[in-house]
Amino acid sequence: MSNNTNDIDNAVTVSNVYKNYGDVEALRDLSLDFPRGQLTSLLGPSGCGKTTLLKIIAGLLPADSGEITVNSQPVTGPGPDRAFVFQDFALLPWATVMRNVAFGLELRGVNQSEREAIAEKYIGDVGLKGFENSYPHELSGGMRQRVGLARALSVDAQVLLMDEPFSAVDEQTRRKFQEDLLNLVKNENKTFIFVTHSIEEAVYVSDQVAILLPRPSRVSEIIRPEGFRHKDATSIRRDSEYLDIVDRIWASLRTYVE
C-alpha cells in the first residue's frame, strides 16, 4: 500500500474542482488523479458528491471552477475518449439489445453493418449471445446491465465511467459482475472510474480507492489495495489484507453514516 502516484501516467486528472448546487456545496477544492489502465473507485456515504464528480468527468455537468483533463486534454463536454455505464442502465425500451448496444456507435454516425458487427462482438463478450433481438423488458436486471456495459465497450473509449453499475442487480449477479470486472480491467487496456457505496466492492475491484467524505466534500484518503491483486478472483474475499482494508475503511466512514 502506498499513496505515491507521482511516477504513474494519469489518464484522467481532476484538479481543484468546485461545484455548488445553489447553496449546497457538492464539491470543494477536489483534486484526484486516475492512473492509466487501472480501476479507481470513488467510495463514500451518500451525499458526498461521488456521482457529481463522475458526471463532471463525463462532461455531463460543468464544474464551477477547477480543471479536469483526459489524456491531458481539458474536458469541456462529453467526448469520444469516455464512455458511461449508468446505474439504472439507461437502455432504450423500444430498441432491441442489438440496437441498444450499437446506439453509441449509431450516434457517432457509424454505418449500420459496421456498428452491428462491432456490437455483435461485444454482445458475445458480455455473454448475451442469442439475445440480440430481445427487448430490455425481456431481460433480467443483470442482463440489462450487461447491455449497458456492452454499449460502453463498443464505442472503444479509453476511459470507462461507471456510476454504481451493480447497485440495481441482485447480490449473486453482483458478485459475478465484480469477478468479470477484474478480468475486464486486466484484459482491456482501459482506465476505469467506478462509483460505489459498497466498501467490499470497492476494495475487491479497485487498484485505487478514493474515499470521499461529505461536509465539505473532499478526498479524505487514497488507498491502494495491492497485496492481493495478483490472486485469483475467488480467493480475494478471504485475503487478510482485503479484510483489513475493508475494516479500516468502515472505521473511518462510520461516523458519517446517519
Added chain:
Amino acid sequence: MSYSFPTFVETITAFWVLLLDGTMFVAYGETLKPLVVGVLISAFLGIGIGLTIGLSKKFDWLLSPVFVVMQTAPLAALIPLLVMIYGIGLTSKVFVVCIMAMPVIVLNTSGAVRNTPASIIEMGQAFLGTKRDIILKIILPAASPIIFAGLRLGVSAGFIGAILAELKITPTGVGDIISYSRSIADYPSMYAAIMSIILLAVIFLNVLERIENFLFKGTRQGYASE
C-alpha cells in the same frame, strides 16, 4: 315519447337506407373536409408546438396558457364569434375542429416530452448525440405512447368538433342529416347518422393504434429500469 327513441332495428335499417341511396357518402364528402384538414393541422402543429413547449421553458410560459384557455373555453358560445370573423365556410369549421382537437394533443405532447427519463437523455449526451439525435432518437420515441394517447383524445374531440360545426354554423354533411331528420321527426335516420360518426371515429382510432404499434414496437413495454 317512444317515437323519439326508435328501436335498434329501425336505426340499422335507416342506416342502410342512407348508405345505399348514397346520402351518407355525399354527407361524409362534406363532413370529412373540415375534419381531415382540422385533424391533420392539429396533429402536426400540435405535436410540433407540444415539442417546443416541452423542450423550452420560455415557450412553455408563452404558449401553455393559450392551450389551457382553448381547452376550457365554452366553444359553442364562441362559434358565433368565429363565424363573424371567418364566415360560414370551411375556415370556421376547420377552426372549430382545431380548437377541439389541438389543446389535448399539445398538452399531452409537452407533458410527455418533459417526462422523458433524465437518464436516457443523459445517455444520449454521454454517447455524443447531437441535440437533433436526442430529440429524434430518444425524446420522441420515449414520448410517443403519451403523444399517441393525446392524438387519440384529440381525434375524438375533432370528430365532436366537426359535427358541432355543422350543427352550429351551417348544416352540411352529417350535421345536416342530423338536424334535417330531427326537424322532420325522422328519428331513426338521426340516430343512424350519429351512429355512423361514432363508427367512423372508432375505426379511425383503431387505425391510429395500429400505426403506433407499427412505428414504435416495444415502446409499450415500459422502461427497463422500472
